[in-house]
Amino acid sequence: MDKVMISVRDLVKNYGNFQAVKGISFDVYEGEIFGLLGPNGAGKSTTLEIIETLRPKTSGKIIVDGIDLDAHPNEIKKIIGVQLQSSGFYPGLNLLELVDLFSGLYNRKVNAMELLETVHLKDKAKAKVKELSGGQKQRFSVATTLINNPKIVFLDEPTTGLDPQARRNLWALIKNIRQNGTTVIITTHYMDEAEYLCDRVAIVESGKVVALNTPDKLIDDLVATGFERPKEVKKANLEDVFIHLTGHKLREE
Numbered sequence: 001m002d003k004v005m006i007s008v009r010d011l012v013k014n015y016g017n018f019q020a021v022k023g024i025s026f027d028v029y030e031g032e033i034f035g036l037l038g039p040n041g042a043g044k045s046t047t048l049e050i051i052e053t054l055r056p057k058t059s060g061k062i063i064v065d066g067i068d069l070d071a072h073p074n075e076i077k078k079i080i081g082v083q084l085q086s087s088g089f090y091p092g093l094n095l096l097e098l099v100d101l102f103s104g105l106y107n108r109k110v111n112a113m114e115l116l117e118t119v120h121l122k123d124k125a126k127a128k129v130k131e132l133s134g135g136q137k138q139r140f141s142v143a144t145t146l147i148n149n150p151k152i153v154f155l156d157e158p159t160t161g162l163d164p165q166a167r168r169n170l171w172a173l174i175k176n177i178r179q180n181g182t183t184v185i186i187t188t189h190y191m192d193e194a195e196y197l198c199d200r201v202a203i204v205e206s207g208k209v210v211a212l213n214t215p216d217k218l219i220d221d222l223v224a225t226g227f228e229r230p231k232e233v234k235k236a237n238l239e240d241v242f243i244h245l246t247g248h249k250l251r252e253e
């Protein structure tokens with residue numbers, strides 16, 4: 001049996017009179033990429049931020065790597081990596097200095113250049129965040145989640161706003177993170193991304209989990225109801241054209 005890394009039971013979050021999360025339960029296993037999918041306002045970010053100890057819950061029980069969130073939130077903080085929004089980075093510092101600053105805050109020794117290399121930003125080591133392209137910013141923000149060598153990485157819409165190649169570069173990076181044994185929990189609005197990356201997904205709708213399984217099983221279940229997709233008449237789509245013309249390889253953004 002796989003080890004449960006995150007256990008969420010009957011999670012409820014009220015904002016005043018409004019119930020954003022209505023009794024959500026799910027488990028995330030060690031070493032998997034787990035997706036939280038759902039329309040805008042479904043409660044995905046709220047759920048993630050509660051698990052990340054950044055937001056108080058109304059009720060429910062959360063255990064992360066055997067640690068009870070109510071009893072030892074600071075212990076959980078030590079073993080998770082959370083993406084920082086680029087607006088939160090000190091504007092005067094370059095990437096190397098930012099990595100050094102964060103590793104100091106986490107009290108970890110990190111080879112900043114090596115870390116930047118893993119996200120293909122070695123060339124930009126002396127650049128400031130505002131000088132990066134959207135894709136580079138996202139890669140840097142994913143890199144910052146790895147500074148404390150976490151057991152679990154949380155990624156909230158990491159590829160939103162990126163071009164098709166930059167998204168694929170980030171997918172490779174996320175698969176790489178998992179390959180190193182790290183558990184990944186991710187939100188996304190791109191279903192192709194979820195299908196490619198996620199071992200299992202929970203589909204959240206109005207604060208409730210309405211389905212939870214592997215993408216493959218969810219698709220098979222839909223097909224079993226008699227659902228059939230309109231036949232694709234062409235063997236490629238516009239995204240294939242874009243990728244074909246602009247190259248698959250990582251390139252300067």
Ligand SMILES: Nc1ncnc2c1ncn2[C@@H]1O[C@H](COP(=O)(O)OP(=O)(O)OP(=O)(O)O)[C@@H](O)[C@H]1O
Pocket residue numbers: 015018020038039040041042043044045046047
């Ligand atoms: N601080 C807050 N105060 C009041 N309501 C909030 C607050 N944060 C979120 N909400 C509401 O809770 C609901 C869930 O929001 P949440 O950000 O968790 O959704 P989401 O699934 O992450 O959406 P998106 O896909 O748009 O990021 C929304 O209706 C939102 O308006």
